[in-house]
Amino acid sequence: xxxxxxxxxxxxxxxxxxxxxxxxxxxxxxxxxxxxxxxxxxxxxxxxxxxxxxxxxxxxxxxxxxxxxxxxxxxxxxxxxxxxxxxxxxxxxxxxxxxxxxxxxxxxxxxxxxxxxxxxxxxxxxxxxxxxxxxxxxxxxxxxxxxxxxxxxxxxxxxxxxxxxxxxxxxxxxxxxxxxxxxxxxxxxxxxxxxxxx
Amino acid sequence: xxxxxxxxxxxxxxxxxxxxxxxxxxxxxxxxxxxxxxxxxxxxxxxxxxxxxxxxxxxxxxxxxxxxxxxxxxxxxxxxxxxxxxxxxxxxxxxxxxxxxxxxxxxxxxxxxxxxxxxxxxxxxxxxxxxxxxxxxxxxxxxxxxxxxxxxxxxxxxxxxxxxxxxxxxxxxxxxxxxxxxxxxxxxxxxxxxxxxx
Numbered sequence: 283x284x285x286x287x288x289x290x291x292x293x294x295x296x297x298x299x300x301x302x303x304x305x306x307x308x309x310x311x312x313x314x315x316x317x318x319x320x321x322x323x324x325x326x327x328x329x330x331x332x333x334x335x336x337x338x339x340x341x342x343x344x345x346x347x348x349x350x351x352x353x354x355x356x357x358x359x360x361x362x363x364x365x366x367x368x369x370x371x372x373x374x375x376x377x378x379x380x381x382x383x384x385x386x387x388x389x390x391x392x393x394x395x396x397x398x399x400x401x402x403x404x405x406x407x408x409x410x411x412x413x414x415x416x417x418x419x420x421x422x423x424x425x426x427x428x429x430x431x432x433x434x435x436x437x438x439x440x441x442x443x444x445x446x447x448x449x450x451x452x453x454x455x456x457x458x459x460x461x462x463x464x465x466x467x468x469x470x471x472x473x474x475x476x477x478x479x480x
Numbered sequence: 481x482x483x484x485x486x487x488x489x490x491x492x493x494x495x496x497x498x499x500x501x502x503x504x505x506x507x508x509x510x511x512x513x514x515x516x517x518x519x520x521x522x523x524x525x526x527x528x529x530x531x532x533x534x535x536x537x538x539x540x541x542x543x544x545x546x547x548x549x550x551x552x553x554x555x556x557x558x559x560x561x562x563x564x565x566x567x568x569x570x571x572x573x574x575x576x577x578x579x580x581x582x583x584x585x586x587x588x589x590x591x592x593x594x595x596x597x598x599x600x601x602x603x604x605x606x607x608x609x610x611x612x613x614x615x616x617x618x619x620x621x622x623x624x625x626x627x628x629x630x631x632x633x634x635x636x637x638x639x640x641x642x643x644x645x646x647x648x649x650x651x652x653x654x655x656x657x658x659x660x661x662x663x664x665x666x667x668x669x670x671x672x673x674x675x676x677x678x
Contacts, residue, residue: 344574354566375550376543383584
């Protein structure tokens with residue numbers, strides 16, 4: 283199973299992290315982002331949006347980090363990570379939407395500005411972060427994990443861009459409950475870090 | 481089962497549309513957005529983010545449109561709308577991520593600027609739209625539906641903000657394949673519209 287991968291991409295790291303925690307073996311295919319390999323074949327054949335990660339597992343090809351998390355957990359026995367029940371799937375799904383929207387457009391986008399020089403509205407990235415992070419801080423005051431009282435793909439989806447949020451000028455020390463949750467993730471068996479993590 | 485609802489919200493309409501198509505009965509609880517009811521109890525008790533839709537079904541309370549779609553389809557017999565298999569769930573999930581990110585920050589955000597006067601970067605909303613809409617146009621050149629060759633919750637998630645994209649200054653006539661797909665959705669049995677739809 284191949285993961286088209288970039289080491290400094292939090293979206294790629296979501297998949298590497300989950301695969302490590304769940305004991306799923308991936309063959310990483312590094313994509314040279316600076317050379318624009320993501321805007322050429324074979325990536326654009328697999329994902330016309332020219333984005334990574336892309337997972338190829340036999341006949342299955344998926345182009346989005348959250349879709350890949352759902353697929354891997356469902357295909358390789360991770361009911362503890364992505365549950366079967368309706369209410370439980372809904373509970374995890376709430377956080378996958380937050381990951382795709384507020385985390386992507388908050389902490390991730392702030393880092394894209396500061397670390398990679400993308401011409402996004404930095405003020406707006408901080409506004410979005412200022413909505414989702416206090417919400418998470420409140421949630422984690424009485425919850426050890428984001429959903430279901432245990433580690434799930436929700437944690438794997440949201441952790442990466444918070445672990446490197448300092449690269450976008452966001453100080454996670456202001457959020458002690460989130461910081462403690464991040465330490466719990468780092469303490470999980472087979473945890474792997476990403477570049478830039480402190 | 482109660483849906484805290486706003487008629488002009490595309491996020492709320494995602495749920496109303498799916499429930500209508502799948503024959504699921506909802507009790508709509510209108511939330512007076514202009515009076516700020518979404519920023520007060522009971523909404524903020526159910527969702528501290530102060531956003532709607534919120535679904536309450538007995539003990540289950542969910543605060544995100546995509547989570548609600550997954551829950552309703554899983555709980556009320558909609559395997560044709562939200563499948564069981566790993567690859568199939570992954571395929572639908574890709575579009576739920578696009579809905580939460582690119583559609584939300586593209587066509588939806590453009591409409592928030594033009595129709596509701598939100599101080600967002602209009603140029604950026606058009607840039608994001610200019611990435612996701614051509615991608616969808618290409619996909620729908622050889623696909624009748626977004627995923628699995630049949631209507632799924634992916635279509636219910638993405639249709640709403642495209643159906644009212646003209647309110648954000650986006651002309652869907654430039655995308656004939658997307659327009660034809662929207663007509664297929666409108667022709668589904670028990671289809672319901674939302675205010676502003678042409």
